[in-house]
Amino acid sequence: MNDQVAIAKPSESELRVAGETTVLFGHQSVGMNILDGVSKVYADASVSAPAIADVSGGSLAPDAEQATFRHAYVGVNEDPMSKFAAFADVMDSSAGKDVDVALMKLCYVDITAATDVQAVFDAYVSMMAKVEAAHPDVRFLYTTAPLTADRNWKSKVKAVLGRDDQMGPADNIARERYNAMIREKYGATGRLVDIAAVEAEGTGERSHDGSTYYVLNENLTFDRGHLNETGSEAVAAELLKMVATHSPVA
Template sequence: MKAAKASMAQITPAEWQALSNRRVLFGHQSVGQNILEGIESLAAHAGVKLPVTKLQEPGSANGGGIIHFFVGQNEDPASKLKDFAKTLEEDKTKAADIALVKFCYIDFKENSNAKALAEQYSSTLDRLSQQFPNTHFVAVTAPLTVVQTGPKAWIKRLLGRTPSGLADNLRRREFNDLIRTHYGQSGRLFDLAKIESQDSGSYEYENRPIEVLSPSFTYDDGHLNDQGKKVVATQLLKYLASLSLKN
């Protein structure tokens, strides 16, 4: 399976070295924490030291590695953008080389305005890029959830209701496609949704294709299990190292 192959990708010594020499700021919530746990597991297995520290913890203001913090409030994506910008503007990171902020799957509902969210997200990153020209800002597509299947989904359809994971994943797809269009050609995009949806099968809602989280990557239909953590963490580290190697 493609997912299994991705999980076996190796971080090279040169990539580990590049990562250790760069300060990466990561604003996230629970799925981001899953990814960080995957990063720590990969580093431990490789026998390398890649500091992963919470913002304002002792040592977070010095040296390279990943500095992270829980950004804003879930189900309030605007608060995440505001908190991320405030953290940078107050110079709490002491000049990050690379900065990322990620929405959570729970920030998207059936009635979410994906276009407005994408505009807010991209305008915030673009403004910060101008304010902090020495920091490489990276956009991240929104994480996904699985689509409900089995007897419960069948009963919902029988009652004229929509199984969970269809409508909200459509909103995420709309957001993600706008972010891909805005940042894809620049190289300033980590496509989390593309990684999460590998081997998940083909789904449509309202005659439109959607991406869904691969069931093999999750333990609760949204958060990442050990396999999902390692697959996503590997791809994120390789991506960040490629940015570091260019700078």
């Protein structure tokens, strides 16, 4: 197993196309890591980065109208249904005006061993179908749920003491179940931003109680869940390539 990560960076032309595309991105904390990565990818390529504006709550301030990369904090962590509803609301607001490409992502805390994975998947599919029908001119991208790294000794002790950090094998097994359904449903569309696959690069398959799962590469995280600079850049690179591929500017 080689846990080193090679980032497949977008070409200069892909970066320019993505930068001219109006994107709406719904997220929570790990999403900010990805946005930091967007700026880093552009800086590394010496290409002017797109203006990024916060449109949380559906408001579109004058400065946001000039930004091609809009983002909104949607819902609350550990409540994926609230995130789906909030993303649909933002799409229907002024913040969703003239958007070319849109997507939303869950956080690793939204899918755990205690989650009804089928119910979350069904709700995501239903929500995406509704926003696609309501906004036929927008190219929607789909996403897998992020992962967490293997527990370190401190996390293992906390788990034994009953202080669940939602980073155990059973939690990543639940995420793999969800992600497998997402890949089966949307993989053939060519519009799937497979966040989990990027995060798991180089880690290999794990097994626990007869189930297989994947983990976040430790080289991509600073706290076993959120992305460090390398992780942020790796996921952002994948997102930007997908935006460029499906941009009407291309």
